[in-house]
Amino acid sequence: MLSVLLATAGAVMSIKNFNNAFNNHHQRLGVALYGIIWLQALTGVVRPWRGCKGRSAWFLAHWLLGSVVCILGVISIYTGLGAYHEKTSRSTKVWAIAFTAEMSVIVFIYLFQDKWVHIQKQGVILGNEPVRPTEEHVSATDEMKQKESASENC
Structure with missing residues (x-):
């Protein structure tokens, strides 16, 4: 839940303080990550009990979403560094x-x-x-x- 709250705070700060034309990969990845983070949290809330029919499917979906968040998060860091370099010409x-x-x-x-x-x-x-x-x-x-x-x- 803390991750969802921090991501939401980051999204609000981004919308208030930065140009959000969504014209670079970092911004698009950020929006996708934000949606997947909320979807991951929702799948955690609707978790079926152990032994239920849908538990295996739920586990696979929850695991896949978590893995996608981790991978896209790492990619987002590198694309963010690239966007920062393009905007400021500073070395990253x-x-x-x-x-x-x-x-x-x-x-x-x-x-x-x-x-x-x-x-x-x-x-x-x-x-x-x-x-x-x-x-x-x-x-x-x-x-x-x-x-x-x-x-x-x-």
Whole structure:
């Protein structure tokens, strides 16, 4: 909800303070993003309960809208930097490099978080050594296997 409110505040400020001829890609993308952000919020409000028929379709639509917002948002930053450069003739290379570095870090963290549990289980983080079973551990494991096989036979 905070994102919708901030986007609405940004849209109001843009309409009040800037020339909105919608003659460049950044302005058109902004309008499309604004509409998709509100559509995303509305799909969140009408979310079906788990187990309902339409839940899978809703999830796919909500996920796709969220992904589209993220991708168009990134594209909008670069087109905005281009529009700023055209209007002011000032260089935007530093801003483009800074934003690219920021996005690279975010993507790295996003992809890394999925693998973090796997890496921890491997015992390679922070010098953790893999656990070697002791005699007590082996005998306890054997007892558990025997109990499981006995219960499976029942």
